[in-house]
Amino acid sequence: GGTLALILLLVFSVLGALLAQGATIKLLLDLYTGTPTNWRHSLDYAGERIWSLIWLSVLLTVLVVVGFVLFIIPGIWLLVMLCVSVPVLMYEGVGGFQALARSRELTYGRWWATFARLLVAYVILLVVEIVFDVIERAILNGVSSLTLFLILQGILNVIVLVVVTPLVAAIITVIYTDLRARNDPAPPGGAPATGS
Numbered sequence: 001g002g003t004l005a006l007i008l009l010l011v012f013s014v015l016g017a018l019l020a021q022g023a024t025i026k027l028l029l030d031l032y033t034g035t036p037t038n039w040r041h042s043l044d045y046a047g048e049r050i051w052s053l054i055w056l057s058v059l060l061t062v063l064v065v066v067g068f069v070l071f072i073i074p075g076i077w078l079l080v081m082l083c084v085s086v087p088v089l090m091y092e093g094v095g096g097f098q099a100l101a102r103s104r105e106l107t108y109g110r111w112w113a114t115f116a117r118l119l120v121a122y123v124i125l126l127v128v129e130i131v132f133d134v135i136e137r138a139i140l141n142g143v144s145s146l147t148l149f150l151i152l153q154g155i156l157n158v159i160v161l162v163v164v165t166p167l168v169a170a171i172i173t174v175i176y177t178d179l180r181a182r183n184d185p186a187p188p189g190g191a192p193a194t195g196s
Contacts, residue, residue: 022046
């Protein structure tokens with residue numbers, strides 16, 4: 001029972017993180033382009049695209065893991081090159097493979113600048129994770145029941161996801177809007193699919 005609960009918690013955490021990331025990116029891009037929006041519309045839009053988000057997540061994970069297995073450098077190169085594929089998916093209304101290709105197109109010639117921005121972002125996220133880790137250890141210290149320990153740890157991990165996921169989405173969105181402005185000098189509200 002405990003194992004099944006943990007598996008379900010993990011599945012819901014991943015789905016929640018994907019929904020939160022997609023909704024945050026959609027909301028920020030709509031605000032950036034001046035499109036009338038609210039959090040509910042962004043969440044509905046992310047929900048409609050959840051299968052595309054899952055598929056893109058699988059593609060990204062496989063590509064980056066294979067890249068890291070091939071002596072790490074290809075993994076870093078792929079991670080940077082494909083970092084804006086989720087905003088592309090949410091904003092430009094394309095599928096998973098097209099989002100990867102578009103991300104590669106946008107980062108072409110800006111790889112090092114994108115890498116530097118991601119590096120700063122990951123340092124900030126590392127500090128946030130360390131703070132949450134210290135808090136988690138303080139809360140879980142002295143919990144003797146394994147079941148209670150695992151439940152509390154799962155709840156704390158969900159809280160971390162709720163805080164970190166929008167932060168990551170915001171960073172990636174800023175990188176995407178900058179890359180798009182440099183590559184597509186047309187007004188930002190021109191081409192994207194706006195969804196429902």
